[in-house]
Amino acid sequence: MYKTPCCRLSGLVGLSVKQKLVLNVPQCNQSARNLIQLHRRDPSNWLTYQHLIFLKRQYVIKNSELHQRAIPKQAPALTIVNEREDTIERRVQRIPTIDPADRHTVSQPEDVNSDAQPGISTLKPVAEDAAEQRDSVSGTVGTSHETPHVHMETDKAKEERLDRQWKQLKVIVADLPDVYAKLAKIKLTALVVTSAAAGFAMAPVPFDPLLFFVSSLGIGLASCTANTINQFFEVPFDSNMNRTKNRPLVRGQISPLHAVSFALACGIPGVALLTLAVNPLTGFLGALNIFLYTCCYTPLKRLSITNTWVGAVVGALPPVMGWTAATGCLGQGALLMGGFLYCWQFPHFNALSWNLREDYSRGGYRMMSVTHPSMCKRVALRHSLGLIGLSTVAPVLDVTTWTFPIISLPINLYISYLAFRFYREGDRGSARKLFFCSLWHLPMLLLLAFTCKKPRRDPEEPPAAALALALQSSLPS
């Protein structure tokens, strides 16, 4: 809404200023150099420059309290892109701390510019704090320093700002739902429940809404438990990784005991619900999944690369559980649905972990992308192709009709193509593309499978079968 006029205006302003400055470069001070560097950058940075202008109009910037500017809290579904390596280079030119006293109009945009960028790529409540963290952690080599009098003031301002970030370690009841949602990784849980629902829907039995609801609830609770215990185990590691440093236990929003109590409060009813209200097999699989995730996958992450394979099994179990919840037994179809999820995990996770290699290495995580990069790419490609194979096996096992392999071929070929590109190029761009593709590929695949589900032929009760079919076809997956 504000973009177009601002674009042109600041573009014009920038152009005219640049021309003037280019003429007078030798006589200009530091600010000119900064401006020129600002314009030499990638044009996509201009957007953040305009964003800054917009922000400056929107927020009150007090004289000594520049640090308290409110930064819009960004909570994307998945934080993936970590452009740290790029931002570290740019940071070399920028003035390290914002100095409110010396109101360099150029140094501000410079600083906030590079702050806004990491703000987009990583979650953090205080952009500057993390920026300083990264400065010291990455060992700033050759950062330019301002004159001494400016530094002393910024140190004091920094002290005060850090003091204000001290918080009492007490539970704020109003925040609890948000804290619990973060602990349980609610979005991931929702995806897990969706994949379980897909397994339930694909089972060749009449659809039972109550059973569906109860099993989804049980599986959701089990997933909440597993995620919470995982975060409980990983507090110091999560603190050190950009992707995870805003988790509730890291920030001290609740105590470890509280987290464990929440996990037990979710897990015990969840598994009990699955065992008693659904069937013991599903309950057992639920408990097994929790165990695999918390006691096998989480410790293995730091010991060996086999953690990825264990993690793939963890991801494959929910649709199997959905199937067993519906049918009560572990059929071939259950294993096929699990197989889809298992194969999908590899392009998904390998692409994600490719861009986090530095963080994983510093945190001591042993991932394929760090220790065996070529295997990482190979495995992703192999399993993407495996998806095509599994889609072909589906009608053989009477799970879907023969339409399914045909209509799923385009998306399967596309993800295999991206996996092939990733295999050949192995750079951040191709990894990112593959990861994003995997995010929409799985729901599409499951939806297509559902639409091609093999209709049940029940000769004894034709009207009932027709009704069941109608119910199934109207069921949203």
Next chain:
Amino acid sequence: MASKTTAAAWRIFSPFTLHSPCSISALNIRQCSSKLATKQDTTPKGSPFRPAVSSTHDWIGPPNPLSNLRPIVYHIPENESDLQKRLRHLRQETEDWNHDFWTKQNFSFTKQKEEFIISQLKAEGLTLRDEEGRRRSLDSEVMAVFYKGFLDTNGVRHSSYNNEWYRRNFTITMLMARVALRNIWRTVTKRNDNNSTSAT
């Protein structure tokens, strides 16, 4: 700035002890950069946001720039039981130990990464910065060699840290549970006593 680096240096090169005393000096030196109130410090500082010992809760601070871990100032209740004291000491000790480990880890990672980059660039005959003054970055395949090497050299250290951390975390949580249960028991028995005394 100088004090921060000397503090960092002291913490890095001090002997890696698991039984570091939770003393004022340890706390002070680690946190001298943010000058927060220690357990023994009874004078509340100037700013109203600084945690003083008279508060009723623990306070958690911003992430330490070296270890990325958040320091906690523990609240000491008046009638602190042995169990609570044990818990507090264990938490403080674990915090210090964690901070030690991660500071060392981050420092050595950064240092080795710099050395690796410089040596690689030298091998290619390039300077650290290019014509425009920007730092050169290495290809991710080349950096992957460093990352793998770092993980391999530190494998044993990481796994022993892992085991120790799991053990401590579990003990702390169990102690917290015991303290919480004891507090609940005390509240319940006190209420029963009050009821019985008011009844008579």
